[in-house]
Amino acid sequence: MSPRKAAALRAGDRSLREHLIVTAERMISERGTAGLTVRAIAREAGVADGVLYNHFADKEELLAHALWARVEAVGRTLPPLPEPGDATVEANLRVYVEHGLILHNGFLPALAGLLAHPEVLARFAALSGGGEDWRDRLARYLRAERDLGRLAPGARVEAATSMIVGVCHEAVLSVLLQGEGLARRTSPEAVDDLVATVLDGIAPR
Known part of the structure; x- marks a missing residue:
């Protein structure tokens, strides 16, 4: 191993491949992916x-792994999602909304610089293995609560899921489209309003 490689790994016992992924993930979390070059990653990694x-076969493969590492890093900061039948549906939905907002705020800005690079996004999607994501968990939770009778028998859970996911997207994308940085924090009152609207609707009784 060259002195330069040795210096890059001096702080720990991870492999050089892992070191490069961690470095790229940190850079993505700090500045996004726009303009992120091989040279910049190499310099940062030492x-x-x-x-x-x-x-890595190319920069796209490294970025895909770094994005996946970013998802995992954000996921480690999140509390566990509630199970059907626990607490109240209202309280549980609040947790799902807050979970989604944190997840989107931590990850979507990284994707913004890759919209013109579908090959990176395709490789990133392949790394997930098609596993269940937050949106899938939310839809499954609502279906289970409907089956338990804690939601109306005819509750349109897919529409409710889309409403919640849309709010989480909007909190980030509306800011990114204005050329700004991370999303503004959604207030607890706004979360309460969303949950109440999902559960109660807006039509007069």
Whole structure:
């Protein structure tokens, strides 16, 4: 191992491949992916530019792994999602909304710089293995609560899921489209209003 590689790994015992992924993930969390170059990642990692190609086929593969690492890093900060039948549906939905807002705020800004790079997004999607994501968990939770009788028998859970997901997207995308940084924090009152609207609707009784 060259002195430069050794210096890059001095702080821990992870492999150079892992070090490069961690470095790229940290850079994504701090500045997004726009303009993120191989040279910038290599300099930050403390290695020569060509070292990246010893461990990844190209920059797109590294970025896909870094994005996945970002998802996992954000996920580790989140509390567990409630199970059907626990507490109240209202309280549980509040947790799901807050979970989704944190997840989107932590991850969507990283995707903004990759909209013109579908190959990175395709490789990122492949890393997930098609597993159940937050949206799937939310829809499954609402269906289970309907089956338990804690929601109306005819409750349109897919529409309710789309409403909640849309609010989480909007909190981030509306800011990104204005050329700003991270999303503004959604107030607890706004979360309460969303949950109440999902559960009660807006038509007169």
